Amino acid sequence: MRSLLLTLLLIPMSLLAQEKLPAVVIKSIAGKEINTETFYNSDVPLVISFWATWCKPCLQELDAFNDLTETWKKETPARIIAISIDDSRTAAGIKKTAGLHDWSFEVFWDQNQDLKRALNISLIPHTLVIDKKGVIIKRYTAYVPGNEENILAILKTL
Amino acid sequence: MRVLLSSVLLSLSFSGFTQGKSFFKESKLNGSLETSNQYYLDNKRGNILAPEKRFASNTYLTANYQYKGFRAGIQFEGYNPALQGFPTRYEGNKLVRRFVRYTNKKIDVHLGNFFEQFGNGLIFRAFEERSLGLDNNIDGLGIRFTPVKSLKIKAIAGRPRTFMERSPGEVMGGDIEWSPLNRESDGKTQLLQLGASYVKRFMRYYGADPNFPQQVNAFAARFNGEYNAINFSGEWVHKSIEANFQNDYIKKKGLILFLKAGWQDPTNRMGAQVQFRRLENADYKGNFNSSDAVASINYTPALTRQHTNLLANIYPHAIQSIGEIGGMVDFFIRFKKNTPLGGKYGTRVDLNYSNYHALDSIRVTTGAGFISKRTLAFGKTKFFRDFNLIIDKRWTKNYKTLATLINLFYNRTILQGGPFGEVRATLVVTDHYIKIKKKNQLRINAEHMWVNGDEQNWAGLLTEWSFPNGLSLFASDMTNYQSYKMHYYNVGFALSKNKQRIQLSAGQQRAGLLCVGGICRFVPSYNGFSLNYTLNL
Numbered sequence: 001m002r003s004l005l006l007t008l009l010l011i012p013m014s015l016l017a018q019e020k021l022p023a024v025v026i027k028s029i030a031g032k033e034i035n036t037e038t039f040y041n042s043d044v045p046l047v048i049s050f051w052a053t054w055c056k057p058c059l060q061e062l063d064a065f066n067d068l069t070e071t072w073k074k075e076t077p078a079r080i081i082a083i084s085i086d087d088s089r090t091a092a093g094i095k096k097t098a099g100l101h102d103w104s105f106e107v108f109w110d111q112n113q114d115l116k117r118a119l120n121i122s123l124i125p126h127t128l129v130i131d132k133k134g135v136i137i138k139r140y141t142a143y144v145p146g147n148e149e150n151i152l153a154i155l156k157t158l
Numbered sequence: 159m160r161v162l163l164s165s166v167l168l169s170l171s172f173s174g175f176t177q178g179k180s181f182f183k184e185s186k187l188n189g190s191l192e193t194s195n196q197y198y199l200d201n202k203r204g205n206i207l208a209p210e211k212r213f214a215s216n217t218y219l220t221a222n223y224q225y226k227g228f229r230a231g232i233q234f235e236g237y238n239p240a241l242q243g244f245p246t247r248y249e250g251n252k253l254v255r256r257f258v259r260y261t262n263k264k265i266d267v268h269l270g271n272f273f274e275q276f277g278n279g280l281i282f283r284a285f286e287e288r289s290l291g292l293d294n295n296i297d298g299l300g301i302r303f304t305p306v307k308s309l310k311i312k313a314i315a316g317r318p319r320t321f322m323e324r325s326p327g328e329v330m331g332g333d334i335e336w337s338p339l340n341r342e343s344d345g346k347t348q349l350l351q352l353g354a355s356y357v358k359r360f361m362r363y364y365g366a367d368p369n370f371p372q373q374v375n376a377f378a379a380r381f382n383g384e385y386n387a388i389n390f391s392g393e394w395v396h397k398s399i400e401a402n403f404q405n406d407y408i409k410k411k412g413l414i415l416f417l418k419a420g421w422q423d424p425t426n427r428m429g430a431q432v433q434f435r436r437l438e439n440a441d442y443k444g445n446f447n448s449s450d451a452v453a454s455i456n457y458t459p460a461l462t463r464q465h466t467n468l469l470a471n472i473y474p475h476a477i478q479s480i481g482e483i484g485g486m487v488d489f490f491i492r493f494k495k496n497t498p499l500g501g502k503y504g505t506r507v508d509l510n511y512s513n514y515h516a517l518d519s520i521r522v523t524t525g526a527g528f529i530s531k532r533t534l535a536f537g538k539t540k541f542f543r544d545f546n547l548i549i550d551k552r553w554t555k556n557y558k559t560l561a562t563l564i565n566l567f568y569n570r571t572i573l574q575g576g577p578f579g580e581v582r583a584t585l586v587v588t589d590h591y592i593k594i595k596k597k598n599q600l601r602i603n604a605e606h607m608w609v610n611g612d613e614q615n616w617a618g619l620l621t622e623w624s625f626p627n628g629l630s631l632f633a634s635d636m637t638n639y640q641s642y643k644m645h646y647y648n649v650g651f652a653l654s655k656n657k658q659r660i661q662l663s664a665g666q667q668r669a670g671l672l673c674v675g676g677i678c679r680f681v682p683s684y685n686g687f688s689l690n691y692t693l694n695l
Contacts, residue, residue: 022224022229023224023261028342030347030349032337032340053464054466056466087279088459089459092418092431092486093488095420096431099429099492100426100492100508100550102426113285113286114273117273117286120190120220122218123659138656139656139694140654142630144630145624145626146596149597
């Protein structure tokens with residue numbers, strides 16, 4: 001009986017260890033819809049960072065990613081994706097902010113925070129490192145300088 | 159936590175277990191725990207007494223499960239009691255959200271509690287912003303149907319959440335969006351989207367007025383487009399007569415007009431944007447008797463810069479949904495590296511201006527309350543004006559600054575509701591980011607605000623030290639040194655490790671409008687300790 005209970009508990013726990021990026025429709029900055037499923041069909045690791053135009057540590061993190069773009073390109077095929085959670089108050093600033101910071105990576109918009117909610121994210125910045133199969137292998141729940149180098153070290157192993 | 163989540167989803171997992179390994183491969187499960195706790199102390203100098211219950215706690219526990227196109231989820235909330243600043247009707251412990259959802263390429267069906275938005279949210283937006291105590295999710299049925307790639311249809315029916323219960327009002331609506339042009343090549347976008355929405359709210363009225371509008375109908379039409387460097391969008395919302403507590407039960411139709419146009423150089427060296435919005439009886443209530451913003455079923459946030467500095471948030475714009483007209487202009491220019499103005503690392507200059515007035519209207523004694531004949535005219539009463547100049551400059555590899563100049567006008571009489579007069583303020587902020595030993599960072603934020611009126615001048619200072627192991631130490635103080643000489647200080651630490659984050663701070667919160675995520679809420683003064691913890695699974 002005890003082993004049966006243990007097995008029953010271990011089944012969902014094994015699922016917890018294999019958290020994947022959920023398939024949710026988000027938008028490009030212009031408003032074109034895209035399903036996040038297409039992200040992990042590209043057979044490369046992903047770094048997905050949730051940010052907003054008013055979030056200073058988010059901008060700092062994305063600038064750090066941007067500064068390292070050339071280094072990253074040499075060492076990993078990983079794709080960097082920045083997903084804004086700005087609502088209609090500040091959404092007009094997404095394109096402006098991406099332009100002002102001259103980010104070289106892709107920027108998308110989680111208009112009503114469907115993806116953020118599906119991933120149970122409560123605070124931003126929140127960064128995910130995802131392997132080629134779409135499995136989330138690392139979450140960063142805040143930005144501290146140096147995260148970008150730790151992420152690169154993980155990506156090199158994927 | 160894991161055991162709890164496991165138990166919740168045990169039955170789902172067990173049924174799938176019998177279907178073989180593919181079940182596990184396709185299954186996605188995640189959950190989270192977020193808890194905010196405060197312990198209040200008396201503040202004798204400020205004559206602020208702690209509440210009778212000195213300890214308050216808000217807790218949110220969620221779990222989501224996905225197996226191919228099928229999804230299910232729950233959210234449990236506990237307020238024991240709710241933190242100060244939250245409506246007291248958030249109380250007790252309850253499973254406040256549960257849903258099942260099925261999605262394939264053409265259809266997305268949501269049963270239970272769900273979130274949805276039509277267009278810009280001006281006619282309908284169900285969303286959650288926990289830090290502000292906002293959650294108006296719909297308990298009912300939501301459908302998204304995509305018959306062809308260029309066409310999307312949405313339909314919703316149900317009751318919005320009001321605190322721990324459902325609103326007595328029923329909401330029903332539909333939205334259609336057509337994309338006749340949708341091209342992207344060589345980084346250039348050519349996009350055109352046209353949309354229309356309808357949202358009905360019905361709530362039974364038991365009073366003596368035979369003409370009270372139990373049913374309110376709202377219609378919206380919108381466009382959104384981008385043609386290479388140019389982008390444009392707009393939305394028009396018309397609402398039939400709506401009387402509610404917040405508009406003093408006047409019987410007036412509603413109108414919202416929103417327009418936006420922008421241009422951005424393809425090489426991102428320069429860009430500009432203009433937004434215009436007019437609101438007239440614009441708040442669309444799920445419950446016409448509700449006195450709180452949580453019962454709204456549409457979303458009309460302040461279109462102003464979202465300030466993140468200590469002092470600028472003392473005077474944030476609070477929208478006047480009964481009648482307001484104005485807009486915002488943005489401009490940026492980026493000076494490239496190795497140019498005279500760009501220096502070695504480049505320079506970013508960001509300008510922002512917003513201005514809001516009352517409508518050009520006259521009061522009437524009929525049930526409509528007021529009429530506004532010249533739709534696009536600005537009224538004489540100014541609510542708010544805000545000018546921002548931000549210069550972002552890296553000086554060396556390890557030193558960067560952000561200099562901000564803000565000049566604002568704030569009509570306290572209107573925005574805080576009382577005979578408080580007007581405030582004119584100029585604020586200077588300098589942010590310094592200093593990297594030490596590559597991964598340690600010291601951030602110093604120094605602010606001064608010259609204020610004409612109210613509590614006069616303010617000064618503020620924040621320092622934060624971040625370490626590569628995820629630890630941050632911070633201390634801040636802001637003081638109205640010319641008037642009450644009160645110090646609003648805060649010291650604490652935050653630690654982020656893997657999927658967890660903990661923050662402990664002690665200090666005093668200033669009374670005022672707290673703006674997070676684009677909405678403002680009045681928060682009373684408190685003095686004490688705060689502990690926040692989040693865990694993602």
